[in-house]
Amino acid sequence: MTKIGKKWIAAGTLALSSTGLIAGAADARVPAGTWANPSNTVQVRFAPCGSGRDARLMCGTVVWASEQAKADAARGGSERLTGTRLFTDFEEEEPGRWSGTVFIPDIGREVEGTITQIDARTLVGQGCLFGSLGCREQRWRRVK
Numbered sequence: 001m002t003k004i005g006k007k008w009i010a011a012g013t014l015a016l017s018s019t020g021l022i023a024g025a026a027d028a029r030v031p032a033g034t035w036a037n038p039s040n041t042v043q044v045r046f047a048p049c050g051s052g053r054d055a056r057l058m059c060g061t062v063v064w065a066s067e068q069a070k071a072d073a074a075r076g077g078s079e080r081l082t083g084t085r086l087f088t089d090f091e092e093e094e095p096g097r098w099s100g101t102v103f104i105p106d107i108g109r110e111v112e113g114t115i116t117q118i119d120a121r122t123l124v125g126q127g128c129l130f131g132s133l134g135c136r137e138q139r140w141r142r143v144k
Helices: 003-010 052-056 067-075
Strands: 012-015 021-023 029-031 033-036 042-048 058-065 085-094 097-104 109-119 122-130 133-142
Touching: 042 052, 042 085, 058 067, 085 109
Parallel strands: 012 122
Antiparallel strands: 021 029, 033 042, 033 133, 042 058, 058 085, 085 097, 097 109, 109 122, 122 133
C-alpha cells in the first residue's frame, strides 16, 4: 500500500468541520468547509450531499491535490483526483460523529469509515480495509 493510501484510509475524514457547523435539513448538522489531510497533500470540501433526504448526509470532494497525490491516485487507477468524491453519504450517528463510505483513490477501493469532530479545527478520521484489520486514523485540519 502506498504512503498516500494509508493516509486516505484514515479518511478523517474524512474523514470531513461548532464554528463550522451549519444546519442541514431539519435538525441534522453537517460539518462544512475545507479540510486538509495531515501532510497537506489533499484538501477536501465537506458539504451536504444534496437536497431533501440527501441534505442530512455529508459528502466530501477533493478541491485541491498536490502533484504527488495526483500521481499516487493515478497509479491506483484514478485518472483525476481533483473533483473526485472521497467521502460519500456520511450520516451523523451522534453529535459530532459521522459514518459513511470512503474512496481511497490510490488503491481504487471503498471502505467504511467514521469522522469525529474534535473541535472547530480538527476532524479525526478512522477506517479499516478488512473488518477491523488494516485500520488507520488521522487528523484533518480546517483550511481557512
